[in-house]
Amino acid sequence: MKIRRRIFGAAFLITAFLLVTILFLGSVMNLERKDYIEEKMSILSDLNEIQTYSMLSDVYGNRLACLAFKKKLTEWDKTLWDLGLKLERYRAATEEFQKDPFYLDQKKRFNENQVLYMAFLTKAKKDCEFDVSIVSFFYKNSEECVKCDAQSFVLTDLKRELNDEVSIFSFDVDLEITNIGLLQQYYEITEFPCVVVNEQPFCGMQDKSFIIRKMCESNNNSACERYAIN
Template identity: 30%
Template sequence: MQTRITSSKNKYFAAGVATLIVFVLGILLGIVIDQKKYEYVTGLAMEQEVEFNSLQVQYLYLDNIGGPNSCKVIEQTLENNLRMFQPILERLIDYEENKQYNNEYELLKRKYLLANIRYDLLAQRSKAECGTDLVRVLYFYNSDCKICGDQGFLLSNLKDSLEDKLLVFPIDMDFTKEPILSVLSTQYEVTEFPTLVIEDTKYVGFQDKAALISKICPLYKEKTGICA
């Protein structure tokens, strides 16, 4: 029989310390990069806000001044800004998927939501006053709704085809901190998810691709993309 050689407690301890150091480094790195990501996304939101303010001032200016070319300019401005708006929207959604909720993030999301609604209002005016050929979809969802992921995907899929002629405004109904949401849900009597409001007509429940096409396409004057 032999006497066992046992590694010293020091080695078990040293292995623990080394492991902890690596993990703490990893977590710190994560925190630093998360901060940078937040700053970046905040920058994007500010950029979006300035763009929106600029658009609003241009709109008001043209509205007050009037003139034969005002609608053309409004449409052009809206189109340019929507192009800028879409990537920001995607980035915010990506950021949202991987971010734990905190106060800063909630403020950011609120800002985004308000900007979204103001865009919708602007689009409505552009359509009413200039007859802009676009379709607006308000998309109400919450996290309990399992099929909402599919609905969101289908709307994105249609948007890929119809591009700037289809404006989709996703509205997260879990976000109770923003009062405008209750205004919207009361106005459209939203109680179930998903609910779609396509140009002021409400549709409750999941809409498959054919259903979406049949509801959206007839609303265009000029048929393009998947509606052609």
């Protein structure tokens, strides 16, 4: 009887220890996620520099502003893309994390900064004749949009293949951000997923070859030759 009580007691202690360990690790992982995202979000304050570059354009002309734009836009593009992937990985990793107020706040800030960056990149593309394709992706939650995740995978593969030749922006319509709503109205987006390739909207699921063909209509990139698109 004493031995049985000892066994039960030991089992209870082991179970309690494992439970506490799991809860602690879960808490640490969430803190690490938050610390990482918070650190990366601070980098996005660099977007304020875009306003300075815009002023340089007004005062000194496009040549000086374009030199500044070209140097910084590559850095910002990689930062935004990497952070966007990180946020989506955390969203997919745990249902609780995507309901976290911190996560939602950071994702809203991320989407708002994407709108700002995309607007200035579009301006720089026109004023400075940058040879880069701009793709924006409008999506909703997977319950309402069963193909949105699949479209995201296609765009991730496209970005991996073309790297700096394309800038891809992902906009979560469910966040109900005013500027994203305005873009949605401007492009007359009523179906999801929806991609906008160099100012042309194409709603419904689009494969990589279709998107590349549309990109090649206005921009020449390395994929055009590989896919024999002129």
